[in-house]
Amino acid sequence: LRTSPRLLCVATQQKNTGQNLEEDQSQSQNEQKVEPSSAEKMLTEEKAKLEEQLKEVTDKYKRALADAENVRQRSQKLVEEAKLYGIQSFCKDLLEVADILEKATESVPKEEIKDENPHLKSLYEGLVMTEVQIQKVFKKHGLLRLNPVGAKFDPYEHEALFHAPMEGKEPGTIALVSKIGYKLHGRTLRPALVGVVKDA
Numbered sequence: 001l002r003t004s005p006r007l008l009c010v011a012t013q014q015k016n017t018g019q020n021l022e023e024d025q026s027q028s029q030n031e032q033k034v035e036p037s038s039a040e041k042m043l044t045e046e047k048a049k050l051e052e053q054l055k056e057v058t059d060k061y062k063r064a065l066a067d068a069e070n071v072r073q074r075s076q077k078l079v080e081e082a083k084l085y086g087i088q089s090f091c092k093d094l095l096e097v098a099d100i101l102e103k104a105t106e107s108v109p110k111e112e113i114k115d116e117n118p119h120l121k122s123l124y125e126g127l128v129m130t131e132v133q134i135q136k137v138f139k140k141h142g143l144l145r146l147n148p149v150g151a152k153f154d155p156y157e158h159e160a161l162f163h164a165p166m167e168g169k170e171p172g173t174i175a176l177v178s179k180i181g182y183k184l185h186g187r188t189l190r191p192a193l194v195g196v197v198k199d200a
Helices: 005-034 038-085 088-107 118-140
Strands: 143-146 158-164 174-179 181-184 187-190 192-197
Touching: 088 118, 088 181, 088 187, 118 143, 158 174
Parallel strands: 158 192
Antiparallel strands: 143 181, 174 192, 181 187
16 A cells, blocks of 8 residues: 555654644643642741741750759759858857867966876866867868968968068068968868068
8 A cells, every 4th residue: 555645744744743742741741840839838838937946946955954954063062062061150159169178278387287286187188188179070070270370371261460570581471370260171161360471
């Protein structure tokens, strides 16, 4: 069978028309893909909002955790300080007792402490033993004496009663301690009352 040229032209046109239709359809599909629908836009916006909210909530959660940790550490520090310094007022009261014991032992004339005065001797020895014992108890609880003769004057540990020039002593050093000071766990509980050397 011989196909006429006319029929061939018609078939070619139909084929081309079919290809054009397919191209148009694929092009329109691509265009649809390029332009997202309003539902997709809404979902994208909602996703962005949710991500922003999640970021804010995560940030707040981290801050809350950090604040809770800070509060815990501060509370722990306060508890530790209360354990160390809770006896502060009690210690201050006991310092007066230690001062009286010290004055009592100092006031006894050393030449009178002999076997001929057994009562005075035993009383003096009892006072000395009590004074030694009270200092041991103080030390056990972190309370230490400040007897800074010859040391540099420190306003955090000493209270200057007077300043006077003294030969052979370096200015700014402590020449005399009028009253012993005390520190509780490194913190000055009672400053030592001192006389300080000044320039001549």
